[in-house]
Amino acid sequence: MKLTILGGGGFRVPLVYGALLGDGGEGRITDVCLYDVDDGRLGAMARVLEEQASGRPDAPRVSLTPDLDEAVRGTDFVFSAIRVGGLEGRVADERIALAEGVLGQETVGAGGIAYGLRTVPVAMDIARRVAALAPEAWVVNFTNPAGLVTEAMSRVLGDRVIGICDSPVGLGRRVARVLGADPATAWADYVGLNHLGWLRGLRVGGRDLLPGLLADPEALGSFEEGKLFGADWLRSLGAVPNEYLHYYYFNRETVRAHQEARRSRGAFLREQQAGFYEDLKRPGTPALATWRRTLAEREATYMAANREAAGVGERAEEDLEPGGYEQVALALMRAVARDERTTLILNVRNRGTLSVLDEDAVIEVPCLVDANGAHPLGVDPLPGHATGLVTSVKAVEREVLEAAGSGSRAAAVKAFALHPLVDSVSVARRLIDAYRAEHPGLAYLRHP
Known part of the structure; x- marks a missing residue:
């Protein structure tokens, strides 16, 4: 069985590979192909994975490629964890939003919309290549904003794309x-x-x-x-x-905390990861130990601004272990490949699960997973306060998809303006203009 990881030079790839090393069952993943547009990052991850596999003759074989078609051709599973625009893009998303007094976080509010607008077209292209070159493959999406990107890819791949999240x-x-x-x-x-x-x-x-x-x-x-x-x-x-x-x-408090922070989360990760990848350019650097040390620091500082706003101090030691998305991905792949039925919280098409949303809206709910994919289980209706937020944010996601599909600047403005955390149409217009000026990947937003 072959697994292709898109964003194969990404920092969290060793978590996935570590989960695969723990799977000794029949029908397990035997080949892992890492795809990335950055050769340096690919080489660094290859070193970490080589050390992880040391002394394990049964470890999945690892190959590297900068060619998307080569990566997905004939694969059984695609794990998508790309970051369009890199961490530089995330830093810009945060900076531009905070300058307008609104949230710049990469999946929530203005920052999430900006990230989605430049990610959806790339994700759709990937979905079309998978459909053409590996029509029987299952796509496991971790690319953020995960629900939005999963819904975009589902328009090409149907139920063969499933989103996961560790939250x-x-x-x-x-x-x-x-x-x-x-x-x-x-x-x-x-x-x-x-x-x-x-x-x-x-x-x-x-x-x-x-x-x-x-x-x-x-x-x-x-x-x-x-x-x-x-x-x-x-x-x-x-x-x-x-x-x-x-x-x-607690929007006011968190925006203020982000504005007052010495550096944004994106800026911290940009600096931290630049140091990590630079260290791994040196032949004598212990790759796995360096990665583990960097991961520990990353987890300890997660959502630091929110904890500052809440006045709760540092994360407790028991909360520092990674969320476990790699175990969710492994359980999902095992259930599909071996028909090992399991229940997981996943991002899938609604299919009538929540009556306030249409059939194709991607939601996050418990699902029964088997050889035929992920099937959302029945849940009680949402209370009114939750219904309001869910329907509002889903409407925003739909405007992002419209903008990405049509190149409509007006739809992009509407996405920003309708979001509960953006408080003005004028702010929405300034945001899209600032993001277009910053990101070449948003040049497609030209039409009314």
Whole structure:
């Protein structure tokens, strides 16, 4: 079985390869092809993976290529984790948005829209190449904004593209840990869009343990989301929101914290990763140890501005392990390739699961996964406050898709203006003009 990783020089690739090394079952991935447009990054990742595979004669073979067609031709799975515009693009997204007093985060608000506008056309091109060269392949999308990009690719690939994210995995794991439950067996009642979802229940043996957690202020204050949102707000919601909802519920505080930060998250990652890749140019650098050290620093500083805004200090040690998206990807591939039925929280087409959205809208919900793909499971309707946010943000995503497909500047302006975290049509117009001036990849937005 062959796995192609798009964005194969990306920093998180060793997480995926590490998960593959732990899979010794029949029908496992035996060949990994890394595709990237940056030869230097590809070479660095190859060194890390070589050290990971040391002493493992059964390790999946690794090949490198800068040619997309070569990478996807005849593959069984495609793992998409590209970053259009690189970290330089992310830094610009953050800077331009914050100058207008709105959020520049790469998946939420103005920054997410800008990222989506330059990523969707590239993702659509990739989907068309996969359809032509590997029509039986399954695409596992981790490219952000994950829900939006998955929906874009589904217009070409249908249900053969499935989006994954580590946020729901991490949330469920943290809540289960506090409740003394096994995350592997507890049922998470989670529903929403990517980076816009709520954990509404955690069931063990048919019993929902979440009400007990919501009634316990001390327990609520012992994990990441409880610290971010506060016990009173979680009790008011009757649910535990995805951490990214902090940008919505505490928008003024988070924007201010981002504006006052010494450097943005994108700028931090740009500097950190530049140092990492530079270090790996030196032959004597221990590649795997350097990667692990850099990963630990990356995880410790995750959402630092939000924690600053909430006044909760540094992340707890138990929250520093990576979210686990690589395990979700492995479980997904195993279920499809071997018909090992499992339940995972994934980004898939709605198919009537949420009545407030149409059939083709990509949502993030628990899914049954088997050899025929991922099938969303029935969920209770969203409460009114959540319905409002979900439908508003989905409308924004649809305007992004319209703009990307037609080249309409007006649709792009509409996407910015309709977002709950952008408070003015005038701001929306200035944003699109500033982003077009900054990013050559947005030159296609020319028409009315």
